[in-house]
Amino acid sequence: MKLLKFGFFCLLVVAMSCKEEKIELNADVYETSESGNKLTLLNEFASLDYVSTITINPNKKFQTITGFGGAFTESSAYLLNQLSKKNRDTILQAYFGKDGAHYSLCRTHMNSCDFSLGQYSYTPKEDKELKDFSVKEDLDDLIPMIKEASAISSDGFKLFASPWTAPPWMKDNKDWVGGKLLPEYYPTWALFFSKYVDAYKEQGIDIWGFTVENEPLGNGNNWESMHYTPDEMTDFVVNHLGPRLNEDGKGALKILGYDQNREHLREWVDSQFKNEETSKYFDGTAIHWYASTFHVFPEELQYAHNKAPDKLLIQSEACVDAEVPVWKDDSWYWKKEATDWGFTWAPEEDKHLHPKYAPVNRYARDIIGCLNNWVDGWVDWNMVLDIKGGPNWFENWCIAPVIVDPDKDEIYFTPLYYTMAHFSKYIRPGAEVVGVDKTDDSLMVAAAKNPDGSVAVVVFNEGNETKAFDLKLGEETRQISINAHAIQTIIIPAKA
Structure with a gap:
């Protein structure tokens, strides 16, 4: 009897051990x-x-992931053309190759932006029919970079375009900076988008979609800009841009509204998605991170999602701005030494949103925070800049994940590159958070x-x-x- 009890006890111990084994x-x-x-x-x-x-x-x-990536700018493309073929290929493979960051969602600019070599428009002459529309300004640098990236990418990537401004002749102030699009040119400006798609298609590049206007609230009247109120943008999209693209057989193109900082997001989504008629042509909303160096604005992101749960919510631009890049010093990117525009220029009541920060922390915290608050795409700004943080015609210096010294034909993959790759390489389009x-x-x-x-x-x-x-x-x-x-x-x- 004792032997039976002992045997049962041993079996019980073994069973419990198996149950507890991980x-x-x-x-x-x-x-x-x-x-x-x-x-x-x-x-x-x-x-x-x-x-x-x-x-x-x-x-x-x-949410379902649209993608991660960066922006093709004239500045980045120009710098690649200054490097040896070996280094140029190294950078493009690092961004778009399957063994690299494998970018899947990218942005570019229509007409010039601050990260261009100078100011230009595809339609410099006044003509409502845009007969002389030409993307010749992009043929030397920008278009070749996009085409080479496309050839490298095994899965391809979605490309959306953003205008910083219409040509000055369409605006009330006749200037590159500030001002508004004159109502009489709303149809012409909508036609401009359609012609851009055709021009890039002729170069072998497919456009996935647009943001309506980069930073419609303005940028302090520093570089190319054009202002809209929320209702003005909604009017342009619902009555001009959307119908124009539909009429031209381009109704599948995505249209993203707003395209600026998150603190004002509510008033823009309220206008875009006011009712079925206003929502019809908006496929989603684009946002930037420049309202704070650390705050994700989760309440605003949640509000935007709840307002239009079936629409896209894409972070379309982010960078370490107002800084000259630190060259080949990885440790700096992990330290709280960087500042941004708001550290100096933000109103006193907003300065608490702009403390010094570590660049890696800012990227990692923001992307994770966005993923946990319904954002489905996250796009960095310039892919490549030089050791001065340019070229930039306005001298609006910034940092990119890859820094180059074209005079010495040297390249530097900063920790920001690897931070981006932690998401873009491993979380693929179609993934579900x-x-x-x-x-x-x-x-x-x-x-x-x-x-x-x-x-x-x-x-x-x-x-x-x-x-x-x-x-x-x-x-x-x-x-x-x-x-x-x-x-x-x-x-x-x-x-x-």
Whole structure:
């Protein structure tokens, strides 16, 4: 009898041990860190006393991803043409190759912008029929860059275009900067968009869509701009741009309204999506991040989604502005030393939104914050700038993920490049953002399930200490550690 009891006890212990044994989660962990990792595949992890938990819930689904990427500007394209073929190819492969950042959503400018070599329009002469429309200004630099990128990209990428201004002859102030489009030229300006699509098609480039106007609230009257109120933009789209594109067989092109900072988002989506008639031609809304160096404005993003839950919400421009690039010093990009325009110029009541910040922190925090608040696309600004932060005809210096010195034919992939790649390379178009629960509030986390069934989890640790966490998906668990000042993308392969 005692022997039977002892045997039963042993079986019970074995059964309990089996029940408590964790099923190992299969995952690859890639990290970029201040300590030197650059999309490095990690195989060993620190063992810590405190281990938090990150739980992925793939059954809780949010927005579908449109893509991640950057902007083709004349400045970037011009710089690529100043480099050796080897370095030019290295940069384009790094951005568009499958083994690189694999960009999937990109922007470009119609007519000139501040990151052009000078001011130009495709229609410099007054003519309502736009008979002399020509994109010849783009043939030397911009168009070749886009075509080479397209040839490299295995999956292709969506390209949308943004005007900074109509040609001065269409505006009330007859100037490149500021002013408004004269109502008599609304039909002509709508025709301009249609002709642009045809001109680029002739060059072998397909346009996916447009934003109606870059920064319709203006930019302090510094470089190319044109002003709209929300209702003026809605009027132009509903009564002119949308019907024109439809009439010309281009109704599938996406039209994104607004295209400026998030703090004013409510009044614009209220106008765009006021009713069925106003909503008809708007496919979504574009936003910028320049209202703050750290604040994502989640309430505004949630409001925009709830106002039009079936429409796109795309972050169309972001960069570290008002800074000359720091050359070949990775550590600077992880330190809170950068400022932005608002550090000096913001109104006193808004200065708290513009403290010094670490550039990597700003990118990682914003992208994760956007993903967790219904944003489906995130587009950086210039892909390439020089060591001065240009060329820029207005001397509006900024930083790009890739910096080049054309005089020495040298290139520098800053930590911002790798930060972008943590999202663009591993979260692919068509992915669905899924639910995440975490017990450590100091870690920022977002997750998405890709069309191939794999799950990408991005974790950002901006703290000064290494952190450990159990990553859970269903019954499977994997204990992982993330270095201080680091971003990780964890890829969980699809089940066979």
